Amino acid sequence: MDANSPLLFFDSGVGGLSVLEPTRALLPNAPIVYVADNAGYPYGKRSEAEIASRVPALLGRLVERFRPRLAVIACNTASTIALDHVRSALDLPVVGTVPAIKPAAELSKTRVIGVLGTEATVRQPYVDNLAAEFASDCAIIRHGSPELVDLAEAKLAGEDVAVEAVRAAVLPMFDAPGGDRIDVGVLACTHFPLLRQELGQAFPGIQWIDGGPGIARRIAWLTREQPWPMRSSDGLMIFTAEPRSPMLGALAHYGVGEVRTL
Template sequence: MNKKESPTDNSLPVAPVGFFDSGVGGLSVLQAVRRILPHENLIYFADSAHCPYGNRSGDFVRRRSLAITGFLLAQGAKAVVVACNSASEAALELLRLTFPGLEIIGVEPAVKVAQSMSKNKKIGVLGTPLTLRGGRFFRLLNDFSAGMEVYTQPVAGLVELIETGCLDDAQTTAILKKNLRPLLKKGIDTLVLGCTHYPLLKEDIASLCGPQVELIDTAEPVARQLRRRLLSTGRLNPGPGSGHIEYFSSGAVQAVNPVLRKIMADPALVVSQSSV
């Protein structure tokens, strides 16, 4: 897919959908979009030079989100998915104000879905400190936690391991066990994965939680929302054929490239360096 040279190109159905995350976690959302919208051309930006966002200040994350969204728009993006809970928490409203003509979709912990699925009304939420202390999450709890017991667990160190491709090693498992233990002791039957990195470890998390705990992430709901928005604005790519995916990173591509290849199961995948 050729890069777009004019932002007016983003009115076309063949224009790409842009995604960004602090690193590789947003690939869990991109994969869901790929399944539901196979004809769409996609651009993924991993802000690996500044990962993780979860321990950064809100101001820092807003500055990075503005810069990256501007980059994606310059590539001709017709929509941008903020595929990062921390960036959605810190920057989503600002992005929509700054880019009023651009379709911008964020992610948030799926508390509403968990409320409808929990049988014993005990829900756990794994997330980054920035997400769990944020106003958007507070409003979610106010709106959808009535009659529920919601237990939050801020996680440290897990995103950094995922960024290095450590998806199934002993250190990753140890961090998962440490953070799941207090939630499981509370008797939760539903666990919200409140960071887009965590679904990349979904099988291991499910194994540690056991069959009595339902895992919920936001990837497929976000993909369906993107489809609805593109359809309503007449910008859904009708095909034929599979769309292309381009990858960019602010980090060292020699380090990022093998991790993306592993997650996407694509040995030919190439990440381009970005100076944004």
Template structure:
């Protein structure tokens, strides 16, 4: 495996791009390929078996097309469902994304935290295990906000600030009523609305996502496997189906990636 091979990121859409951005800012010499699996969006409304099959198929296409040196499953729903299956299927390191319950619980002053995620993640056993293991002394208010995922994917660029406020209003009201002081973004898509959430929840509530934790894990895996790149190439954005309104070209441009259309084999 070449050290100049890319680090591949996969998500059901554009949610993983802020994670790629964090890693690129800290490791500018690395090469990246991003896959937005639009054809199967959203993952959060599918069964566990469907998600495993979908992710394994996407990973095969990535492997055949660019043979990455590492894979990042940049989607909470896919990570908590398919991470083990993917690790068994490939011969390169795989890093997943999980809700940052542990740091939220450790830093909460009043031991009242909120978690926003897809319905699949909220109802799944993995999130409950995180809460049982790392936040047993906390009241955890869980909010399924799958509609926010579709909003970011389809309407982010054309939506007004008022529309962005409206889409998070239900979650904000629940969290405010429960007086939480930490809110965990348990879906990568939600990061696009973190400033809106901060504005609406107020300065006493901290918004927590897993970008730094995941990024540092990626750096650690590269280090222990001696996989750091010394040859910079072009970073590329692929999808499994075109997006409405050509928004994927805009997202690729926003994050400095070359838009390369639909990946072969998907």
């Protein structure tokens, strides 16, 4: 294993930064290539067939180009639809993003859990399977919010995001039958932890959890015996279309020092 072989992160936009950040904390010297498929954004509004075709094809090109030691699909929508396709197509470990329903069930006192994701994610049978396996004694209330994805992208681009806009995007989940008893909310889209502060202000008393820290631990475990460079380096971020210019300055917080367009 070449010590300079990178970790490859993949998302439709900047949401996967919420997975990159805890990974950086555990593996500070890991070389990073982060790919934002903003030409295909937003995945949540695309059909399952489109995602199942697009994601493996794009990742195949990226793996051939960058020779990563491991790929991370840091996108719930892409993971729930295309993870098996990607794993069968690539000859390297692939880590997906799983809605944090299991830890939510361990935390919930009311046994009513909200699952907040994209429209594509919340309708997947994969979510049903997770709920049946890990939260069979809980009521699961789902809400797909494309507006929240856009708000997260806007926030990273330096735009002001009003708490009331976040509240309006999420409120239907709490207005659903039984929604007033939700005490734990699963952020089943990697974009949504970027709005954790606004969500906390909009819905005080709700515990919001996401899978980012767990995914980071999984990456660290899979690479535990592999060599790393002696010192850290700036990560490379690749967009599949021209990014918003104001966004580039915000990427330094995540250790990104170089940006390219594919």
